[in-house]
Amino acid sequence: MGGAVSKVREAKLELYRKKGKIHAKAVDGRFNSLRWGMVWFTQTIFYGLCWLNWESEGTVRQAVLFDIAHEKLYLFGLVLWPQDALLLAFVLIIAATALFLVTALAGRLFCGFACPQTVYTSIFTWIEARVEGDHLARLRLDGSPLSARKLLIKTAKHGIWALVAGWTAISFVGYFTPIRELLPTIAGLRTGPWEAFWLIFYAAFTYVQAGLAREAVCQHMCPYSRFQGVMFDPATRNVAYDRTRGEARSNRRQTGKTGDCIDCGICVQVCPTGIDIRDGLQYQCINCGLCIDACDQVMDKIGVARGLIRFASENELAAPEKQQPWFARPRVGVYAALLLVFCGLGGWTLSQRSLLLVDVLRDRGALLRESSEGLIENAYTLKLMNLSEVPRQFVIRVSGIPGARIVGQDSFAADPGSIRPISLTVAAPADSGLSGIRPMDFVIVASDDPAVQVVEKSSFALPQLPN
Structure with a gap:
């Protein structure tokens, strides 16, 4: 019993053990280049798209804008309304399904290359390295006592971080308030309460997450790291250490044949989450591939083949000939x-x-009324919503009741993005041979574009005929 309690205490101590700040060693290689390619690609879109203009019907507006005040979403030439929420649902479902598919194929590939946390942590770490030096210099600086030099360096780093976080917040809010209008209001301290809130919140969020929390987000805050395992199977490729080839480890100063791993520890030094990939797959691993780049360089130096650490599945490491092609796996087939x-x-x-x-x-x-001409009349209110960005003229007609017609005006104009209520009276002959509540259709057609047409069902009340 005492041994069990002791093990529990040891486990708790290990779980809450403070490792200190991780300063990963910089490494070059194909995966690092791919990571930075994704940083440039995603941030060029994020920071640049809000400045792109779009001309529509002679007017110029921001190409991508979430206009909450007017309940519109502008996506270049497409304008979406709250009624199009189903499209947003499809976008979210497609994104989630694509993430599941990628995870089943190659593990946490999204986490390592495209996740905003990874992208902004890479940017903030790059800034830190430019200001404080390489990973060893940063370790020495953190361990040194407070001095004027240390205070100056730390202030410069955090100041640049704050500028990047602030501009990130401005770009984010610029997708909801046109950014060309937002900047003057910020400069004049005239932002509205919600704009001010999101500017402060998003800047602080970016600063804390990317600058201070870093790998703790992946290890302790992100739920994806916890449930990703349910999307894996033995054929899923992850960053993996080839234990059969690497063990037994040796610094190669000994005589006799040993494994290819020389136990240099560089794979641990370059890991942004501070794990040792040689211990097997761990939930903290984000599949960034930096340990592959580092290990390949070491293999080149000692003159052996690359791939001691590589993207490989459990099946491939155990028996390469049994590895299934990706398209033959049921899980992948279902996701696809x-x-x-x-x-x-x-x-x-x-x-x-x-x-x-x-x-x-x-x-x-008034269910129905009889006119002086002997016609049966029903009154209706039609609400026309013109979702296009141009004013339109709509013609209304009815069908389904013999001889039924619109009394008075049957053509109405609607401004772009407007809802126009229209009061209509429909008249039908009393001697049509029909009685009671009868189905009737309203047909509304745009005069300038017959393809814009809606048929809306309704009903028409007629007097009951005597038996």
């Missing part, structure tokens, strides 16, 4: 099929999207 289905449904929904929405309300106060 779901991805195709949701992409197809999303595309079909977008193609069926109408730029005109109509809501028909019958006048419940």
Whole structure:
């Protein structure tokens, strides 16, 4: 019993053991180049897209803008409304399914190369290295007593971090408030309460997450690291150490044949989360591949083949001849099929999207009335929503009741992005041979584009015929 308690205490001490700040050694290689390629690619889009303009119908606006005040989402030439929320749902489902597919194929590849936490941590670490020096210089600086030099270096680093975090916040809010309008309001301290809140919050969030928390986010805050295992199988490729080839480790100063691993520890020094990949797959591993770059350089120096650490599956390491091709794995097939289905449904929904929405309300106060000409009249209120960015003229007609017609005006104009309520009266002959509540359709067509057409079902009340 005492031994069990002792083990529990040891486990708790290990779980909460403070390792200190991780200063990873810089390394060059194909995976590091790919990581920085993703940094440039994603941040060029993020920081640059909010400055891109789009001309539509003679007016110039921001190409990508979440206009919450007017309930619009501008995506270049596409304008989405709250009624298009299903499209957003499809986008989220497609993104999640694609993430599951990539994870089943190559583990946490997204975490290592495209996750915002990884991207901004790379940027902030690069700034730190330019200001404080390499990983050894940073370790010495952290361990040194407080001095004027240390204070100056740390202040410079945190100041640059704050500038990057601030500009990141401005770019983020610039997707909700046009950035060309936002900058003057910030300079004049005239931002609204919500703009001010998000500017402060997002800047602080970026500063803390990328500058201070770093690997702790991946290790303790990100839920994806905890449930990623359910998407793995023995054929999933991850960054892995080839134990059969590497053991027994030796510094090669000994005589006799040993494994290819010389126990230099560089794979641990370059790891941004501070793990030893030779201990096997761990949830902290983000599959960034930096340990592969480092190990390949060592293998080149000692004159043996690369690949001691590489992307490999459990099956491949155990028996390479039993490794299944990716397209023959049921898990991958299911994820790929779901991805195709949701992409197809999303595309079909977008193609069926109408730029005109109509809501028909019958006048419940007066079911029907008879005119002086002997016609039966019903009153309606139509709400026309013009989702296009141009003013349009709409023609309304009815069908389903013989001889039914619109009384008075049947053509109405609607401003772009507006909802226009219209009161209509529909008249039908009393001697049509029909009685009671009968189905009727309102057909609304845009005069300038017959393809913009909506058929909305309603009903028409007629007198009951005597038996």
